Each structure stands twice: as C-alpha cells, then as structure tokens.
Amino acid sequence: MADRDARTQTKAPRANPLRDPQDKRLPRIAGPCGLVLFGVTGDLSRKKIMPAIYDLANRGLLPPGFSMVGFARREWHDQDFAQIVHDSVKQYARTEFREEVWRQLAAGFRFVPGDFSDDVAFEHLRRTIEELDEERGTAGNHAFYLSIPPKFFGDVVRQLHEHKLASPDDGSWRRVVVEKPFGHDLTSARELNDVLDGVFPPESVFRIDHYLGKETVQNILAIRFANAMFEPLWNSNYVDHVQITMAEDIGIGGRAGYYDGIGAARDVIQNHLLQLLALVAMEEPISFDAASLVTEKLKVLSSVRLPARLDLTTARGQYDAGWSGGVKVPGFFDEEGIPADSHTETYAAVKLHIDTRRWANVPFYLRTGKRLGRRVTEVAVVFKQAPHQPFSATATEDLTHNALVIRVQPDEGMTLRFGSKVPGTAMEIRDVSMDFAYGGAFTESSPEAYERLILDVLLGDPPLFPRHAEVEASWKILDPVLEHWARRGKPDAYPSGTWGPASADKMLVRDGRSWRRP
Amino acid sequence: MKIQLTETNASEIAAEFMRARIRAGSPVMGMVMTLIIVVDEDGADDAMEAAKEASHEHPARVLGVILGDGRGAGVVNAQVGTGGGWAGETALIRLKGEVTKHPESVVLPLLLPDSPVAAWWPKDHPDDPAEDALGRLAGRRITDAAFVTRGKLKALHGQCLAYSPGNTDLAWTRLTPWRALLAAALDQHPGRVTAASVSAERISPSADLLVAWLADRLKIDVARRTSDGPGITSAVLETKDGEIRIDRPDGRLATFSSPGKPDRPVALKRKDLPELLAEELRHLDEDDVYAATARALVKQAAS
Numbered sequence: 001m002a003d004r005d006a007r008t009q010t011k012a013p014r015a016n017p018l019r020d021p022q023d024k025r026l027p028r029i030a031g032p033c034g035l036v037l038f039g040v041t042g043d044l045s046r047k048k049i050m051p052a053i054y055d056l057a058n059r060g061l062l063p064p065g066f067s068m069v070g071f072a073r074r075e076w077h078d079q080d081f082a083q084i085v086h087d088s089v090k091q092y093a094r095t096e097f098r099e100e101v102w103r104q105l106a107a108g109f110r111f112v113p114g115d116f117s118d119d120v121a122f123e124h125l126r127r128t129i130e131e132l133d134e135e136r137g138t139a140g141n142h143a144f145y146l147s148i149p150p151k152f153f154g155d156v157v158r159q160l161h162e163h164k165l166a167s168p169d170d171g172s173w174r175r176v177v178v179e180k181p182f183g184h185d186l187t188s189a190r191e192l193n194d195v196l197d198g199v200f201p202p203e204s205v206f207r208i209d210h211y212l213g214k215e216t217v218q219n220i221l222a223i224r225f226a227n228a229m230f231e232p233l234w235n236s237n238y239v240d241h242v243q244i245t246m247a248e249d250i251g252i253g254g255r256a257g258y259y260d261g262i263g264a265a266r267d268v269i270q271n272h273l274l275q276l277l278a279l280v281a282m283e284e285p286i287s288f289d290a291a292s293l294v295t296e297k298l299k300v301l302s303s304v305r306l307p308a309r310l311d312l313t314t315a316r317g318q319y320d321a322g323w324s325g326g327v328k329v330p331g332f333f334d335e336e337g338i339p340a341d342s343h344t345e346t347y348a349a350v351k352l353h354i355d356t357r358r359w360a361n362v363p364f365y366l367r368t369g370k371r372l373g374r375r376v377t378e379v380a381v382v383f384k385q386a387p388h389q390p391f392s393a394t395a396t397e398d399l400t401h402n403a404l405v406i407r408v409q410p411d412e413g414m415t416l417r418f419g420s421k422v423p424g425t426a427m428e429i430r431d432v433s434m435d436f437a438y439g440g441a442f443t444e445s446s447p448e449a450y451e452r453l454i455l456d457v458l459l460g461d462p463p464l465f466p467r468h469a470e471v472e473a474s475w476k477i478l479d480p481v482l483e484h485w486a487r488r489g490k491p492d493a494y495p496s497g498t499w500g501p502a503s504a505d506k507m508l509v510r511d512g513r514s515w516r517r518p
Numbered sequence: 519m520k521i522q523l524t525e526t527n528a529s530e531i532a533a534e535f536m537r538a539r540i541r542a543g544s545p546v547m548g549m550v551m552t553l554i555i556v557v558d559e560d561g562a563d564d565a566m567e568a569a570k571e572a573s574h575e576h577p578a579r580v581l582g583v584i585l586g587d588g589r590g591a592g593v594v595n596a597q598v599g600t601g602g603g604w605a606g607e608t609a610l611i612r613l614k615g616e617v618t619k620h621p622e623s624v625v626l627p628l629l630l631p632d633s634p635v636a637a638w639w640p641k642d643h644p645d646d647p648a649e650d651a652l653g654r655l656a657g658r659r660i661t662d663a664a665f666v667t668r669g670k671l672k673a674l675h676g677q678c679l680a681y682s683p684g685n686t687d688l689a690w691t692r693l694t695p696w697r698a699l700l701a702a703a704l705d706q707h708p709g710r711v712t713a714a715s716v717s718a719e720r721i722s723p724s725a726d727l728l729v730a731w732l733a734d735r736l737k738i739d740v741a742r743r744t745s746d747g748p749g750i751t752s753a754v755l756e757t758k759d760g761e762i763r764i765d766r767p768d769g770r771l772a773t774f775s776s777p778g779k780p781d782r783p784v785a786l787k788r789k790d791l792p793e794l795l796a797e798e799l800r801h802l803d804e805d806d807v808y809a810a811t812a813r814a815l816v817k818q819a820a821s
Contacts, residue, residue: 016701016704016705016708017704017711017735017736017737018697018700018701018704018732018735018736019701019704019705020735020806020807022806022807023697023806023807024800024801024805025691025694025697025797025801025805025807026694026697026698026701027694027698029698029699029702031702031705031706032706032779057785058785060695060698060699060784060785060786063702064699064774064782064783064784065774065779065780065782098770098785098787100770100771100783100785100787101785101787103771103783103785104771104782104783104784104785107782107783134780135780136780136782137776137779137780137782413548436548437548
C-alpha cells in the first residue's frame, strides 16, 4: 500500500495525518518513480504496457513526475519514442485520450538508443536516470521492465549490475519485471532465476502472470473465502472432479518462431492453468499478504501428483485445417515457419491428483488449446450426485451433476447448474443453469490486468506475482509429462473449430466422465 | 425497450419489470442495489443518463421519481425499461396530485429484496435527507450542494448540520483526487504541516470541505482564499522543508511543487457526473471521514 511504501522510504516513520484507514476513497498512488522499458517495439509493449501506463496516469494513480525510459536498438530521439507511445495509447488505451494527461506523461519520456552489449548505451541510461531524479524527482526509484526474449535477460541484467543500475541508494528501490516464459523446464527455469537472483534480491523480482491481474481471477478468492455457502462443499465429500479450461479460437498466427518447440503445455498449463488450480484448490491463507498466499499456493502445488500411467491420463494434439466459426482456417503445418516434422502440441490435456485430505480422489483435469470451439477460460467444479434419490429413476434421467462454473473470460461471471422440476403434471427433473454475468462491472470500467500489475510493481505490492518457488513447483509437475510426450512421437490431429482430439475425450471416458462443453 | 404505463401503481410497475426480463429472455440479473433518483422534469434526462453510465459499474434497479404538481387527485405514470445501454432495470415514475405527498408508497414495493438502497438528489435536496420520505428508505443519501437552485451559499452548511450516517455530498466526491494528491505529498514529506490555504471561486462547497478536512486532520487553521475559479484553483501546505503546492488554474492540468523537487505537471481534471456517481456507489457504508469533516465544518462556521 502507499503508506507502507512511505514507511520504507522515510527513516523516521510518522503517521501521515491526511491518511486514515477508514478513508476508502483515497486510491493507492505510487510514490515517486520511473519505469525503464526494454523491448520498446514489441507487441506486448505497444499493446499492453504503454496503454496501461497511460490508463494509470488517466486514473490519477501515477505519481507526479513519473518517467518512462525506452531502450532499444533504434536511432531515435525522445520525441520519436513519444510518438510510438502516442500511437499505441491512441489505438489500445481503454480510457479516453486526454491532452492534459498526455502532456503530464510525455514530459517524462526519454529514449536511450543502444545494444544490450553496448557499455556506452548503459552508461547513457544511467545518466538519463540520474537526470530524471534531478529534473522529475523520481527519487532513485526505478523499475526495469524486460519485455524482451529471455535469452537476453542475462546480458541486460549483467549490464544493469555493472553500471550500478541494479543497486539502489539508501531509501530508494530498483525492481525488475519479467514476463513468461519462465524457462522451458525445471533446469532452464533455475538458470533463468540464477541470472536474476545474482543481481536482484528475490523481493525485487516481479514475475508477471497477467492472469493473476484479472479481476475475475482475484474474485475466485472472494467467492471461496468471503462466502459461507461454497466453502463447506469445496472438498472431496461433495466434489466429484474439477475441470480447468483455457481455449482459444485463434491459431498460432505469426508466432511460429516463438511457439514451435514450446507448445500448449509450456505456454499455458505451466503458468496460467496451474495458477488457477492453486487458487481453486488451496487452503484458506491466514491473510491476503504475499507471504501467506505464496505459502498456501506452494503447499497445494507441492501436493500435486501425476497419475502413474501418463499414456492414459494425458492427451495432446495439433490442429488440422478446417472451419472455425464459419471461416476456413489453415492447419498447424500450413502456418508459416512450422517444420513438417514438428512435434509441438497445440492442444494439451492432463489429469492431476492433489494429495491432501481435502482433495483425495478428486481429479483435476486441465486442458488448453488453439483453434478450439470458442475462446473461453473457465473453472468448473463438478459435484457428486445426491447419494440418494427419492424420485424414480425415470424422473431423474435428465439430471446430471450439479456444477459451479467460474468464467474467467470472456463473459466474466458464474454459472450454477442444478436440478429442477420440468413444469407439468409428471414428476420429472432436469438440469437448469442459473447464469450470472458481472453486468459489465469487471469488463469495462475496471482496470486491465496490466494496469493493476504495473501499479503493484510501482507500489512494491507483491501478492499477485508468482514467486520463483511456484515456478519451480509447476515445472516439477509438468516436466515428467513433457518427457513422456517427447518419447511418444507425434501428437494426434484434431479438426480446427472442435474441442480437441479424440484421445482427450477417451481420457475422460476411462474415468467414466466427460469434458464439459464450455 | 420502453413501456409506458399510465395511471398505474407500484404492483403494475413491478409486474412490468418481470415481463421485461422474461421478454429479454434472461430471467437472472446481477443487480447489486436500488438507486432512487429524486429529480424535477428538467433535470430528469441528465440524471438518468448519468445513472445509466454508472449502472455499468453498479448494475442497479434505477427508479427516477419526478414529483409534479401536488394539486388534485393522485396520478402515477411510469416508463419502464430494460436494455438500451442500461445494466439493470429502470423506471421513470411521474407523480402528480395527492400522491406526491406519499412517494414512498410507490417506491417501497419496488425496492429490490435485501440489497442496499441509495437515494440521489441531483439538484435540490431536502433539508434533512435522512428524515425525508424517500430518504428514509435509503441507506445512502447523496446530495449535491454545488447544484442546488436556491440557497447555494447555505446548502453545504445545511447538509453538514443535518448530517446523519449514510449521508454524503458530491462536493465531497469531487475532492477525492485533491485529497489523494495531498495525502501522497505528505507521504513524501512527513514533517509537521504548520500552515495551509485553499483558493477557489467564491462559492465552492468542495473548497469549504477541503478547508474543513485539512483543518480537522492537521489540527491547524486553514486559510480560504477567493479566486476566479474554476472550482478549486490551489492548495498549499507549509512544512518545515518548505511549501507543498498544487496549482490548477484551468480545471484540468495542475502543477505540483514540493520542497527540493522540480515542479511537475499533474492531470487533475474535474470529474463528470457519471464518474462521481459511480465512485459514490462503490462504498455504501458510512463515510467516517466525511462525517468528521462535516462536524469540523459546522464547528468552524460557529467559531
């Protein structure tokens, strides 16, 4: 929080008389600081980071004097950089464009041209930051946002270290922000962490999993722990199994270079889906600070166990050409840059057990894929059937399992499925779905995930960022599956626009279950 | 879709809400509150438009109540609708004749079960909103001292005198960005504030509240200066390090100055009505800080 920030920045802590814990209106505004952005021209920078910075400024959440330095191998001046940001903000910002906000922001834009191996450029960067501390009052507080491929992290971090950019003076901070992928297996994740860890202390490393910045994901915790009526059912006494799905209707598009060799499991299951699993399955944390959340998430991730027979409990696929939503679309091997012998999966499904009393014998099924039926991310908690039915078997023929579905995106909301009488003189019972949509509240006016996360970086508020230990725990879960797949040759094909390969359906049929149609 | 109901009553309006829902094919709605808007015919369109935008953040059943001419036999007319940009349901209810003395009899049956009720007077408000027939139904009562049509000078003072838990005024809501910036400034300069001043146009309920808030929190006298506006044009805090100063001459872009730091521009736009209303509906419990500020304002005026 802002006042916590203030306490760490001032030596003699003295309560600010204008702050009051009762004062819920006052927003958290970051203290004086700046952001250094590596990878200015990338998609992520232009579509997410720059617009989020503007939106934060527009909501009045950035400090006066906030500054942003771009670093890239371009012969640009400050105003060229400002132009790039301007275009990106105009196109992608969620809040309206206001000249005065832009002027406030643009006054703090600087650009440093150079290579990651260029000592002169990093010296220039250091001077630029010092000048900003002078001219704009950023007070030595800077976050380095590495929006670049992980193979360059080492170079940049070393340079930051050598040019004394990574070590803050007393009373100020330096932080580093990195995006997924956090490695491609346990070993590489550790190597990556060593690179960062050697220079920045763990609490200064902010790993962005943008799913955790989503309002609906945070709402999972609110639904579970703020209510009385769900948590008593949230265990193996009542829950039959849980399905976590992240489906995309698009193909890999122009991302062949990144995607080939990575695949759906590394791209999505390792981070987003296992984080969702952790939030759905974890025990109640003793509070919502970072340490308590990490403790609970780690506990549950460490108790995840893979089934013995991976051939029967996992599935993977590659999309074929076909029709998706009325449009003819190319198959995975028709995409530019995909070699004909690629074994990269575009669909991945795994079954996981959680070895705790709460979840004994409750399997968690995780699946993700490209070119599936539609774009949806959801968590479905499927309940057991009532242990006894006073109604005749014919009356309850149409009744399936009760289910609680949390839709993360799009159409954020919740569905509750339960049995209800069919109107008429006969006693027949069928499923009805009660569907709750968050009336636009979580979609329009609420901050985008990146806004929330960037603000949290600047405030130094870490609960929504996965720690390295969590990254390691999730690779430990996934590595055996990846190794198993590597030995098994080519993934199965599935037609674009469907819900994945037949092998994925069989995987659930073996357990006497079936995938939900999301 | 809008349905006109003439010479109607509360149960017919309620039935129309249900029919509209079924017509829309969606029997479940995620409404979180009922918002009662008490307004005159001229202000109704603007107020309903603001509520419509705010409804996207707070899906609500919005009941616009227009109290017409009180003479003659009572007539209730209503326009009921869903969709058309609303997240939730809306009814604009026009009362004429005797029933204008008993508007709560129409509104009470239309309140959503269990969920909170807010009442908003966009222009003129009752002297004591908590004792008003419609105000009594609400847990949150929102007035706007800056937009009353008569007695502008006294309006805010009257509201502070009549304060009761759940009352709030949009003049206070307009202050939030100023208060946030001043609080953030003191995070950076934690020394004791020895003097303070606020400049604003002659009639500015927000400025009066800012003076009262600063005086109450900092335990010092705060000078109130008159400027040409618009709204509040500057706030100054004196600390032992020097002066913390926010100047906003044009109602949009401010300059933030603090000791030992360069001057910096800060966007500090005056918020529009839908934003203010949406902020107001975000917290429906008693605003303790406003309560303390209202008390301080009354005390200052008396001394």
